[in-house]
Amino acid sequence: MKKGILLICVLVLASCSEYQDVLQSKDAGEKYSYAEKLYNEASAENSNRKYRKAIRLFDQIMPQFRGKPQGQRVSYLFADSYYQVGDYLLADFEFNRFLQSYPDSEKAEEAAFKMAASNYHESPPYNLDQTETDKAILLLQQYLDTYPEGEYVEAANEMATELRVKLERKAYEIAKQYHKTLNYKAAIVSFDNFLASYPGSPFRENAYYYKFDSAYELAINSYFQLMQERLQEAKTYAVDYMKYYPEGEYPAVIEVSMDDINKRLQNF
Template identity: 90%
Template sequence: MKKGILLICVLLVVSCSEYQDMLKSKDVGEKYSYAEKLYNEAKAEDSNRKFRKAIRLFDQIMPQFRGKPQGQRVSYLFADSYYEVGDYLLSSFQFERFLQSYPDSEKAEEAAFKMAASNYYVSPPYNLDQTETDKAIVLLQQYLDTYPEGEYVDKANEMAKELRIKLEKKAYEIAKQYHKTLDYKAAIVSFDNFLASYPGSPFREDAYYYKFDAAYELAINSYFQLMQERLQEAKTYAADYMKYYPEGKYVPAIEVSLDDINTRLQNF
């Protein structure tokens, strides 16, 4: 047992020493071979540590391989190493450079997908700025348009759908916040915009209900001279909801509000 542990320690020391020597080496070809060896071992072992070692070597030799036959492979392995360790901003950047330099590469499809996926993985929660989400959707769509029967089509569609729902949720929650803060006019406009922009959204039913409820609350809290018109408007929004969701989850709540609306309208 002790001999086994000692042997492992010796091998680790030798390996580290060899790697340090390689970092200092002036032999570019030797560095490339060692970096590729580390990359392949990292793939086989799922080792972030070896990927990061490979990244340091690829970073050193990239400039010397530009325009040379091995440059394409070095560029791809460099980008993919960042992707494998989860440094997605850097992998997106490096895959973009790879595609600009080698658009006809046999790795172009994989690089295009992984560039898009890199942006997917850095997409933030819905309540934060969605610049990266927008970029990821554009890149995923570019992949789908370029490779309609590609290897990653199903995954790209799944990612794009998830990101679109995230954008829908952000737009819905903005409108809902207006409702929550009693800014009913702004809520109605926001829900209108939401319904026009996202007709197939999973938040569609909720949006129709809260648009009606905002109109109802606006009406019953209005000056008398504005109330009748606003009550009638609220009724039209209730009809919209009932048209699309006759057995929807908000029907009981809407019916209670409609009874109140009709009672109030009888007084005019």
């Protein structure tokens, strides 16, 4: 048992010593060979530690191999190493540089997908700024347009759909916040814009309901001279909801509000 542990320690130390020697070497070819070896081992073992070691070597030799036959492979492996360890900002940068330098590479499709996927992974929660999300959707769509029969089409479509739903949720939650804070006029406008912009959204039913409820609350809290018109408007929104969702979540709630609307209208 002790001999086994000792042997492992000796092998680890020897490996570390070898890596340090290569890292300090001035031989670019030696560094390339060792970096590729580390990359392959990392891929087989799913080892972030070895990917990061490979990254240090690739970073050192990238300028020396630019424009040379091995330059394409060095550039791809460098980018992919960043991708594999989850450093998506640098993976995006390096895959973009790879595609700019080697647009006709056999790895171009994979690089295009992984560049888009890097931005997908960088997309923040829906309640934060969605600039990265917009960029990711654009890159995923570019991949789908360029490689309609590509290897990663299914994954790219799933990612793009997820990101679009995230944007829809952000727009929906903004409109709902207006409703929550009793800013009913702004809520109606926001829900209108949402419904026009995202006709297939999973939040569509809720948007129709809260648009009606915003109009209802606005009407019953209005000055008398404005109430009739606003009650009538709220009724049209109720009709819109019931047309699309007669078996939905809110018909019973809307029915209660509609009874109140009709009673109020009898006073005019």
